[in-house]
Amino acid sequence: xxxxxxxxxxxxxxxxxxxxxxxxxxxxxxxxxxxxxxxxxxxxxxxxxxxxxxxxxxxxxxxxxxxxxxxxxxxxxxxxxxxxxxxxxxxxxxxxxxxxxxxxxxxxxxxxxxxxxxxxxxxxxxxxxxxxxxxxxxxxxxxxxxxxxxxxxxxxxxxxxxxxxxxxxxxxxxxxxxxxxxxxxxxxxx
Numbered sequence: 001x002x003x004x005x006x007x008x009x010x011x012x013x014x015x016x017x018x019x020x021x022x023x024x025x026x027x028x029x030x031x032x033x034x035x036x037x038x039x040x041x042x043x044x045x046x047x048x049x050x051x052x053x054x055x056x057x058x059x060x061x062x063x064x065x066x067x068x069x070x071x072x073x074x075x076x077x078x079x080x081x082x083x084x085x086x087x088x089x090x091x092x093x094x095x096x097x098x099x100x101x102x103x104x105x106x107x108x109x110x111x112x113x114x115x116x117x118x119x120x121x122x123x124x125x126x127x128x129x130x131x132x133x134x135x136x137x138x139x140x141x142x143x144x145x146x147x148x149x150x151x152x153x154x155x156x157x158x159x160x161x162x163x164x165x166x167x168x169x170x171x172x173x174x175x176x177x178x179x180x181x182x183x184x185x186x187x188x189x190x
Contacts, residue, residue: 029164030055034172034186036066037084039095044084048184051172059159060167062141066174066184069146074183075175076156078103078139078167084185096182099171103139138166144174 031054037044049066062076079099087097101109142156161167169190176183 032164032189034188036172036174036184036186038068039084039086039182039185041086041093041095043086044185051186053164053167053188055162055164056157059157060161060164061155061157063155064144064152066144066146067149067151068176069144069150069152069174069183070177070180071146071148071150073143073145073178074152075177075179076141076144077173077175078141078188079171079173080104080139082169082171082187082190084171084187094182096171096173096185099173099182099185102137103167103170104137106138108135108137139170143178 031052033050033052035050036048038046038048048068049064051066052063054061054063064076079101080103081098081100083098083100084096085098086093086095088094089097138160141158144152144156145154146152167188170188172186172188173182174184175181
């Protein structure tokens with residue numbers, strides 16, 4: 001066999017005869033752990049712990065191991081964008097504001113609810129209250145309850161979320177206190 005037929009055969013193999021093998025099926029994502037960091041005017045500061053997200057037949061489960069919280073309830077939200085950076089809101093630099101609004105794929109907050117929209121005075125305002133009668137965005141998760149030392153090791157369930165893939169590529173924000181200022185942030189895997 002001469003070199004020319006071999007080159008022709010190689011050329012055919014790369015274009016017609018040698019079809020790529022199908023990719024192996026990716027295993028379902030069962031869980032991941034996200035480190036959370038204190039939010040500062042420059043971005044993130046000290047590591048405050050972690051949040052472990054896992055799937056169950058009853059929805060997503062979040063296991064907290066976070067310190068520095070206010071004793072009692074602390075709001076926990078999935079935010080639209082994968083960022084923990086500060087951004088300007090209403091003329092002021094706000095730590096964590098580049099994470100955008102709560103993740104709201106069903107549109108319960110309605111139009112015009114941009115970065116950091118919680119209604120008036122930091123409450124959930126127009127998009128309902130935790131435990132109230134109004135609908136909440138899918139990104140609103142159950143509160144983390146902290147002990148008297150400000151540590152939460154609580155496990156909460158998010159039954160409206162059915163797959164970890166729903167929240168990939170976003171950020172998770174912990175607010176200090178119920179609907180208080182953004183306090184800690186973690187980046188969810190892509």
